Amino acid sequence: MNTMFDSSNPASAPRVWEVGALCHAIGDALQARFNPVAVRGEISGFSRAASGHCYFNLKDAGGQIRCAMFRRNAEQMGFYPRDGELVEVRGRLGVYEQRGDLQLVVEQLQRAGQGAWFEQFLRLKAKLEAEGLFDTARKRPLSTMPRGIGVVTSLGAAALHDVVTALRRRVPHIPVVIVPALVQGAQAPQSLVDALQKMYLLAQSGQGQEADLAQKSPLIDCILLVRGGGSMEDLWAFNDEQLARTVVQSPVPLISGVGHETDFTIADFCADLRAPTPTAAAELVAQPRELWLGALDLLQDRLESAVQRVLDRSAQRLDLAAQRLGRPSEQLSRNHLQLARQAQRLRHAMLFKLQRMTQNQQALQAQLPQSLQRRLEQQKQGLERMDLRLQLLDPRLVLQRGYALLTDTKGKPVTQIKQAPPGAALKAQLADGAVDVVVTQPRLL
Template identity: 45%
Template sequence: MPPDTDGVLTVSQLNRRVGDLLSSHFSRIWVRGEVSNFTQAASGHWYFSVKDEGAAVRAVMFRGRAQAVGFVPKPGEKFEFRVNVTLYEPRGDYQVQVESLRRAGRGDLHEAFLILKDKLEAEGLFDPARKRPVKALPQAIGVVTSLAAAALRDVLSALARRAPHVSVIIYPAPVQGLDAAGRLNQALQQAIQRNEVDTLLLVRGGGSLEDLWSFNDEALARTIAASPIPVISGVGHETDFTIADFVADVRAPTPTAAAELCCRSRQSCTSAVDAALATLAARQMRNLERSALRLDRAVALLVSPQQRLRQQGERLQTLVQRLAQAPARPHEARAARLAMLSARLTHASPRPAGLRSDVAAQARRLAAELERGLERRQQRLAASMQTLQALNPHKILERGYAIVRKDNGEVVKNALDLNVGESLNVELGRGSVRVSVAHTHGLL
């Protein structure tokens, strides 16, 4: 809406121009301040104020951008906000629309962390396929950390409780400070070169992003990735993540958890040994029982020498008796066989007279049966002929009946189906005639 001819603006025109001015000169700028009066609406939008010691400004962060933050700001926390300055025209109030936020003082470090993380992830250093398995029963464990760190005491205490039989070698290095990353890398390389442990623990306690920054070093990350010895990282608390955590073969939420993950506890080992011994004893007992059963069966089959001599003596006496009777037996057997063969020969000798009589009798019976069968078939044939003659339609026509058909061959059954003047074929007992319908009369 243009101004009046006298150059006077309306309030709406003024607010619109001020809003355009703010949007064009204060677009996507960073503002540092403290969150206050924070409200999360049902729609998901965030409404709050950003303030410092001397001033405050209203702010809004719409749902789509708020969901990308990953956490909910708390009143009193300080952040750096990336904002667009706008004007709410109906009231003339100006406010900031927040696009993103980061914790105050951590923005540059966090951005460097994300850049390095993306770079190493693109190179495949975070790929689970390249991670090395951790030995469950190591002989020695190496710990890379500061000698003064509370994390070292936690690790040693946990290992003394869980696995006092495992040797622990410490590779000291500062975990915080300007040269901490390089010293950690040197200690880790020394442990790899000496190759005297089965697993390496890289640990330190919790702290801010700045405190943990030594574990976000690229050189340290590459040494961890190239290590032939499995590396477990236990840096900070459970919510803390460093580049070392992503590259390590196993990430533990705390130093104590790293000590618990690096080996099986003595109690679990002894329990496994006890279970294996119990299983071995049970199997040995089953083997002994099966052997005892086989022994019992073998004993049952075993014959004493005295019994075997007695059995052989009895068999010898039987053979002597059979030998004494042997001369008479062949003659008796031959005589019996001759008598049997004579009886079979007599029974099998042919009797011509009797056979001829049997054949004649069988022939007579066969002739009589054929005669009776022929007579029965002739009777059935005559009955069938009579039935066929009775059912012959020509016989019916000879008694004075007729079959009336239309020109298409259809048999006429009802006079009402005919039309006057229609030609019909009438089949009689002898011959046929062609007639024309002069009159129709139906029967009710």
């Protein structure tokens, strides 16, 4: 027999709920029955909103449930969840009343089977952070132009190929020293520690020997500790406490490039700088060669302009000094001598300044084109020609050709016959001395 709802019998009528009140009541029931709850499942449709909140579905073969993880909890994750990844979550089951959907508000999220490892990671991170190993004050800036780059990684790792390729493309002139180490497995932490300590000795002395070439290693100004991506187990060697303490002992800036952008290890926090990938680590210490060549070209132009201005000012001073020369006389000779001394000092000052500029720009000097060297030589020759012109104005050269400078008894130059009447006493200045003369018979030309 079918039973139908009898509206005429109030005792058989169910309670009439408001929609919101019913959703709230269901949420209370779920809270009392299940929460807190731990669920294992596969992530699907993971997304992070601009607010920092994360939304995804957790599913398995039997069903799926909507999940939300608010920003304050999402910031505590040590990795970026990916679709298809098996995880374990802890949170509270409830109803999202605006849509009437069952929803799990996630408070903790970790990869399945790695909960104990993640807790160990957090404990070590908190311990080392409390000791100051992560302090930004001890982080050192990178050298803009390292003389040598050290790399610690596995010789068979793809990360080594990526790093070497990036360095060869950007800075082929900078030498690279590789110290191999295991990057995965139980022996990897100690292997990494030993490799770093060996690299530190090379960086401190610069006198190490390369294993195959038996040549002196270059000076090392930075070290790259790199490894490609992988699971938490694959990267666990870089969460070792002894390795962390070894990283902070580096005598030069150390960059950690371990895993992918979303992977974090203890070594990342201890390093002077963390790179999202091994390739990015190489690019951080390898400014493109074209950038530096452009800077050298700019410095070359500035140096050439500065030298030209100095030479032009010097030439103007010589021309002005030559214009101020008047009629030949003893005072003029003294002025010329003083001018010659000033010119000599000016030449010495210019040479000294050029030498100082050359010393301060040793790196630039190697790049200066031959055209600039020829230009400097031309300016030097021009300066010597100006000096020769100045010497030709010396009145003593005129006297050496047989001419004499006549003056009266007061030292006034005699330039006209009316200044030399018969019987006048004069003085004739010759190239090597002076003679007294008496006018006997003036003659007009």
